[in-house]
Amino acid sequence: MEAKRYDSLDLLKWIMSFVVIAQHTHPFETVDNSLFLNCQSMVFSLSVPTFFVCTGYFLLRERGESREELALRVKRYALRVLRLYLLWTAVYLPCTFYEYFTDGKGFLVDLYLMVQGTVLVGAHYYSWHLWYLLAVVYSGSLLYLIIKRDWSARAIFTAALFLFLAGVAMSEIVDTSCSLPAVSLIRTGIVRTFGTGQMFTAPLYLILGGWLSRRKALPAKAAAAAAALAFLAGTLRIPLWSDFMTVFATVGIVSLALSIVLKPSPVWKYFDRASKINYYLHMVFVFLYTLCFREFAYYGWDVFLAAAGGCLAVSLLPAVKKKGKNVWLPF
Numbered sequence: 001m002e003a004k005r006y007d008s009l010d011l012l013k014w015i016m017s018f019v020v021i022a023q024h025t026h027p028f029e030t031v032d033n034s035l036f037l038n039c040q041s042m043v044f045s046l047s048v049p050t051f052f053v054c055t056g057y058f059l060l061r062e063r064g065e066s067r068e069e070l071a072l073r074v075k076r077y078a079l080r081v082l083r084l085y086l087l088w089t090a091v092y093l094p095c096t097f098y099e100y101f102t103d104g105k106g107f108l109v110d111l112y113l114m115v116q117g118t119v120l121v122g123a124h125y126y127s128w129h130l131w132y133l134l135a136v137v138y139s140g141s142l143l144y145l146i147i148k149r150d151w152s153a154r155a156i157f158t159a160a161l162f163l164f165l166a167g168v169a170m171s172e173i174v175d176t177s178c179s180l181p182a183v184s185l186i187r188t189g190i191v192r193t194f195g196t197g198q199m200f201t202a203p204l205y206l207i208l209g210g211w212l213s214r215r216k217a218l219p220a221k222a223a224a225a226a227a228a229l230a231f232l233a234g235t236l237r238i239p240l241w242s243d244f245m246t247v248f249a250t251v252g253i254v255s256l257a258l259s260i261v262l263k264p265s266p267v268w269k270y271f272d273r274a275s276k277i278n279y280y281l282h283m284v285f286v287f288l289y290t291l292c293f294r295e296f297a298y299y300g301w302d303v304f305l306a307a308a309g310g311c312l313a314v315s316l317l318p319a320v321k322k323k324g325k326n327v328w329l330p331f
Helices: 002-025 034-059 067-091 093-102 107-121 128-148 153-175 181-191 198-213 220-234 241-259 268-293 301-315
Strands: 320-322 325-327
Touching (some): 002 034, 002 301, 034 067, 034 198, 067 128, 093 107, 128 153, 128 268, 153 241, 268 301
Antiparallel strands (some): 320 325
């Protein structure tokens, strides 16, 4: 039964990986309907949080181990993701250098942006999606420290909630048009360090994923209803309100996936690999397509299809064999 639940999460991640591609290519760029745009914005806001919750589900699930063993497992996972983050940052270096060679900002400014993007933001030109990996590294490191210190579950949740609220506040300050000197000073400080507050929202999603792994799955109808209600409420796009509705909707969607029992089939393994290929590789195809056929930055259906089609082609290639096992490195 547990394996089937994992298969449903792999399918959900595969679907959300296309949402991530759409978020970066905006196939509906020409649509000017406020209701549609609000719904689209809400859908986009669910994509990366879904990956965080799924990560937390697998990372923090109950295995009958001590807190020391759990802390060690979290530490090892964070280190593994750090290596993956550095690898993919290197893969996207040509895109990064293209931006720095053409932005006209000067060597010292570009050097600062390079360090900031790598260490604090987790994103460079056309590699914005890699912030997910760096957020997992930092969140995993934080969880390792507080688990080692024997914090209670309530204290861990409270700390994650505080960070989430701080992240939401930081993002709102960055997006606000307020010109008060104090607000402008804070906004400049945020932009020149973390860019936005999104990095601080990750721990809450990871912990909620772990919470789901230790609870009985909700009935499908209840999970679907909760997700739908939260989604509709979130389309109001009210600051803080919509952020919390995104949390509830994400948890509802993952709960819905967990409640769906899939029949065993080798095909489910494809969705796990394909979701990773879609997520990590799509901006390479976006960059190449735009470089060859469009102008930076370009949005539309053609670039979405180019990215999705390129990732689909890669995902259908035979898996690489290593020590008798099918592997996709660095996927």
